[in-house]
Amino acid sequence: MTAAITMIGTGSAFAKVYDNNNAIIDADGFRLLIDCGITAPAALHKLGVSFGDLDAVLISHTHADHVGGLEEFAFQMLFVHQRKPVLYIPSPLREPLWEHTLKGGLVQGSLQTLEDFFEVRELTVGEPTELAPGLVIEPIRTEHIEGRLSYSFLINERFFYSADMIFDRELLQQLVDERGVRSIFHDCQLTAPGTVHACLDELLTLPESIQTITRLMHYGDTMQQFIGRTGLMSFVEQGKSYDI
Numbered sequence: 001m002t003a004a005i006t007m008i009g010t011g012s013a014f015a016k017v018y019d020n021n022n023a024i025i026d027a028d029g030f031r032l033l034i035d036c037g038i039t040a041p042a043a044l045h046k047l048g049v050s051f052g053d054l055d056a057v058l059i060s061h062t063h064a065d066h067v068g069g070l071e072e073f074a075f076q077m078l079f080v081h082q083r084k085p086v087l088y089i090p091s092p093l094r095e096p097l098w099e100h101t102l103k104g105g106l107v108q109g110s111l112q113t114l115e116d117f118f119e120v121r122e123l124t125v126g127e128p129t130e131l132a133p134g135l136v137i138e139p140i141r142t143e144h145i146e147g148r149l150s151y152s153f154l155i156n157e158r159f160f161y162s163a164d165m166i167f168d169r170e171l172l173q174q175l176v177d178e179r180g181v182r183s184i185f186h187d188c189q190l191t192a193p194g195t196v197h198a199c200l201d202e203l204l205t206l207p208e209s210i211q212t213i214t215r216l217m218h219y220g221d222t223m224q225q226f227i228g229r230t231g232l233m234s235f236v237e238q239g240k241s242y243d244i
């Protein structure tokens with residue numbers, strides 16, 4: 001089985017050069033969108049991907065650069081593609097996604113619930129679930145902003161995709177030492193302090209063994225100025241595919 005990830009955007013929430021930090025994972029032809037931010041509809045269009053080409057969407061947390069494109073996704077699937085899309089969601093996010101993010105824009109007539117727009121499949125936090133042959137995902141609760149739920153993903157027991165999260169050296173070390181992670185995509189705020197993200201200065205304190213397998217994403221528009229200043233880590237490039 002082969003699996004690859006393509007970032008449809010690698011930018012921070014406020015980036016303008018780069019699109020929102022959202023990804024497509026392709027596992028033997030099964031296409032999963034990870035997060036669907038404000039810029040996702042246009043970013044997908046630029047890559048020649050239609051919402052109808054996707055098999056499912058997975059959400060990490062409810063900030064707009066990760067869920068702001070879901071209203072268009074839902075409406076396009078209903079009115080253009082006439083098919084109910086599969087929504088994978090860490091179970092605790094289900095109620096806040098609907099009540100605090102999507103409900104206001106989507107409800108009309110008999111369409112009153114999240115299930116009226118999506119085939120909702122909840123993922124149990126801390127438990128691996130096979131979404132498709134060759135694609136197993138485990139949501140891991142990671143800290144981002146006090147009082148807000150956010151989940152990173154362990155994919156196929158070897159690839160760690162951080163959601164927005166503050167620096168967590170112990171988790172990264174544990175994932176590598178005890179879970180066999182061999183590749184990491186990590187969000188990275190280029191300038192300190194990170195506050196709600198891992199910042200570059202913090203990531204640079206990781207041991208060489210972790211830096212060599214780490215690529216940085218969710219960066220600001222000044223990323224080019226930091227090339228060569230990321231230790232053994234490198235930047236994920238928007239639109240490029242990586243085997244995972």
Ligand SMILES: O=c1ccn([C@@H]2O[C@@H]3COP(=O)(O)O[C@H]3[C@H]2O)c(=O)[nH]1
Nearest residue numbers: 012013014063064065145164195196
């Ligand atoms: O307490 C806070 C809350 C938010 N923010 C900013 O708003 C952005 C929201 O999207 P994001 O999570 O990708 O990044 C966040 C930060 O850039 C912040 O700096 N401090």
Ligand SMILES: [Zn+2]
Nearest residue numbers: 013063065164
């Ligand atoms: Zn974000």
Ligand SMILES: [Zn+2]
Nearest residue numbers: 061063144164
């Ligand atoms: Zn966020």
